[in-house]
Amino acid sequence: xxxxxxxxxxxxxxxxxxxxxxxxxxxxxxxxxxxxxxxxxxxxxxxxxxxxxxxxxxxxxxxxxxxxxxxxxxxxxxxxxxxxxxxxxxxxxxxxxxxxxxxxxxxxxxxxxxxxxxxxxxxxxxxxxxxxxxxxxxxxxxxxxxxxxxxxxxxxxxxxxxxxxxxxxxxxxxxxxxxxxxxxxxxxxxxxxxxxxxxxxxxxxxxxxxxxxxxxxxxxxxxxxxxxxxxxxxxxxxxxxxxxxxxxxxxxxxxxxxxxxxxxxxx
Amino acid sequence: xxxxxxxxxxxxxxxxxxxxxxxxxxxxxxxxxxxxxxxxxxxxxxxxxxxxxxxxxxxxxxxxxxxxxxxxxxxxxxxxxxxxxxxxxxxxxxxxxxxxxxxxxxxxxxxxxxxxxxxxxxxxxxxxxxxxxxxxxxxxxxxxxxxxxxxxxxxxxxxxxxxxxxxxxxxxxxxxxxxxxxxxxxxxxxxxxxxxxxxxxxxxxxxxxxxxxxxxxxxxxxxxxxxxxxxxxxxxxxxxxxxxxxxxxxxxxxxxxxxxxxxxxxxxxxxxxxxxxxxxxxxxxxxxxxxxxxxxxxxxxxxxxxxxxxxxxxxxxxxxxxxxxxxxxxxxxxxxxxxxxxxxxxxxxxxxxxxxx
Numbered sequence: 001x002x003x004x005x006x007x008x009x010x011x012x013x014x015x016x017x018x019x020x021x022x023x024x025x026x027x028x029x030x031x032x033x034x035x036x037x038x039x040x041x042x043x044x045x046x047x048x049x050x051x052x053x054x055x056x057x058x059x060x061x062x063x064x065x066x067x068x069x070x071x072x073x074x075x076x077x078x079x080x081x082x083x084x085x086x087x088x089x090x091x092x093x094x095x096x097x098x099x100x101x102x103x104x105x106x107x108x109x110x111x112x113x114x115x116x117x118x119x120x121x122x123x124x125x126x127x128x129x130x131x132x133x134x135x136x137x138x139x140x141x142x143x144x145x146x147x148x149x150x151x152x153x154x155x156x157x158x159x160x161x162x163x164x165x166x167x168x169x170x171x172x173x174x175x176x177x178x179x180x181x182x183x184x185x186x187x188x189x190x191x192x193x194x195x196x197x198x199x200x201x202x203x204x205x206x207x208x209x210x211x212x213x214x215x216x217x218x219x220x221x222x223x224x225x226x227x228x229x230x231x232x233x234x235x236x237x238x239x240x241x242x243x244x245x246x247x248x249x250x251x252x253x254x255x256x257x258x259x260x261x262x263x264x265x266x267x
Numbered sequence: 268x269x270x271x272x273x274x275x276x277x278x279x280x281x282x283x284x285x286x287x288x289x290x291x292x293x294x295x296x297x298x299x300x301x302x303x304x305x306x307x308x309x310x311x312x313x314x315x316x317x318x319x320x321x322x323x324x325x326x327x328x329x330x331x332x333x334x335x336x337x338x339x340x341x342x343x344x345x346x347x348x349x350x351x352x353x354x355x356x357x358x359x360x361x362x363x364x365x366x367x368x369x370x371x372x373x374x375x376x377x378x379x380x381x382x383x384x385x386x387x388x389x390x391x392x393x394x395x396x397x398x399x400x401x402x403x404x405x406x407x408x409x410x411x412x413x414x415x416x417x418x419x420x421x422x423x424x425x426x427x428x429x430x431x432x433x434x435x436x437x438x439x440x441x442x443x444x445x446x447x448x449x450x451x452x453x454x455x456x457x458x459x460x461x462x463x464x465x466x467x468x469x470x471x472x473x474x475x476x477x478x479x480x481x482x483x484x485x486x487x488x489x490x491x492x493x494x495x496x497x498x499x500x501x502x503x504x505x506x507x508x509x510x511x512x513x514x515x516x517x518x519x520x521x522x523x524x525x526x527x528x529x530x531x532x533x534x535x536x537x538x539x540x541x542x543x544x545x546x547x548x549x550x551x552x553x554x555x556x557x558x559x560x561x562x563x564x565x566x567x568x569x570x571x572x573x574x575x576x577x578x579x580x581x582x583x584x585x586x587x588x589x590x591x592x593x594x595x596x597x598x599x600x601x602x603x604x605x606x607x608x609x610x611x612x613x614x615x616x617x618x619x620x621x622x623x624x
Binding site for chain 2: 160170171180
């Protein structure tokens with residue numbers, strides 16, 4: 001009787017420790033972002049919003065936030081659109097080399113960021129758009145498409161393949177069937193894909209560092225500040241980025257969870 | 268004479284090395300109830316899907332009202348199909364499902380709505396109009412699928428085993444509904460099924476398919492009483508099948524030598540020495556006294572099967588040939604089986620159907 005209980009206790013402790021290991025630095029940063037001392041040392045001094053005010057009044061940081069947000073929005077829209085097209089191709093058609101096609105579509109996350117960044121830099125320089133916002137958008141879209149594809153593909157796999165044929169049979173052209181049937185069916189997964197790809201883009205620094213040039217995004221600015229000195233503003237920026245990204249990821253999780261739950265009750 | 272509604276001419280369809288449909292010729296006439304029947308894998312569903320344009324034939328032509336439609340995509344054919352899975356749209360309610368065909372034809376909201384409600388009314392499911400389809404029962408969903416296919420008032424409706432998911436009582440009621448609808452609308456139904464009770468209960472003409480080919484076309488009675496091949500005799504009804512050779516022809520009758528002994532059947536222009544198959548329906552083979560009928564066989568009872576008022580007895584002759592005998596349950600008491608389960612069965616020459624092999 002005590003065996004399994006002990007096991008679950010150990011497991012709980014193990015998981016708790018692992019989570020603490022991941023989240024403790026973030027929690028520390030959050031706490032120190034409200035601490036009046038310039039240096040992250042104990043004991044804590046008084047509560048302050050000084051560092052947030054500093055961030056909010058720094059034009060370089062403000063424009064970096066604006067740029068990051070714009071890039072994230074464009075990347076979310078582009079990679080979700082391309083991800084849907086890829087997932088739909090996989091769902092609707094069978095053709096020679098389809099396995100290879102799907103593998104290729106899902107490949108980018110397996111490439112190390114540094115190599116991806118260098119390759120992107122080389123390629124985008126040749127196109128003479130390196131160092132522009134377009135360059136960051138292109139690079140991040142490439143990184144994000146597989147995430148969007150995977151989420152949407154999962155949802156489409158729950159769709160009865162006969163539904164679309166039934167729509168054709170009732171007079172819907174293939175385009176109309178996608179618009180009136182497939183898109184509404186996949187709606188939640190499309191929103192989830194947008195939220196997740198926006199989060200991935202918002203957090204990404206390695207590839208952005210290579211291709212952004214002077215159009216720095218938030219993570220690139222953070223990296224530069226960190227290499228210089230200990231700056232309490234970092235904690236404030238970290239807190240803002242953390243809350244933004246987590247909100248997007250949690251939104252994506254809820255949307256994915258609900259979409260599969262809904263189809264579960266429909267069966 | 269008007270063109271047939273739909274015609275298949277020499278149509279073949281292959282999937283890789285597998286030939287699903289081979290050189291098929293078939294005509295669907297206006298207003299007829301045509302059933303396509305066969306064991307699974309016989310090509311009946313593929314045939315239906317080619318009619319709807321969901322599959323392209325590799326060879327041959329498909330004609331609708333005399334026009335070749337091979338390359339016409341499904342959404343331009345106006346040949347609705349009722350799916351085995353029903354394929355109702357899960358995020359639309361019942362009325363919106365029924366409206367779909369009209370919506371695709373660009374018909375306005377108000378007209379769409381009133382026509383959809385009319386059809387739901389006609390099929391007795393108007394009260395469920397605003398319900399999500401996944402909250403409805405199998406029979407209700409079936410009616411909504413029918414309304415969805417019929418709302419555009421097509422000249423022809425294809426049905427792919429539509430009743431296979433329903434329980435037996437519901438099947439009978441849906442059969443009555445389908446026949447009534449088909450007669451009232453005067454449109455052609457092409458009904459694919461593997462169930463002979465469904466096909467025989469509803470169809471004007473029955474097409475028996477086997478191995479991708481049409482084996483026999485005829486009225487339910489013809490197919491049932493006069494199977495054209497051994498395959499049909501085995502697939503349709505409950506038949507006793509004996510292979511043999513004509514040994515003698517005497518006037519109106521001839522004698523056939525089989526594994527269970529000589530059988531006397533009606534003569535039919537065959538010379539002695541011809542190989543034949545003698546088909547005797549289970550309801551033509553009846554218990555009797557030895558010698559009471561020209562053909563009597565001694566056998567023992569193996570098992571019996573009750574389906575409503577009919578009982579099927581499974582018997583075995585001394586050489587191991589299995590026989591099937593159908594008798595009304597009420598008459599069963601008359602054939603006092605001896606304790607050892609032995610009995611004699613027999614049939615009349617005119618009740619045997621002879622196939623040349």
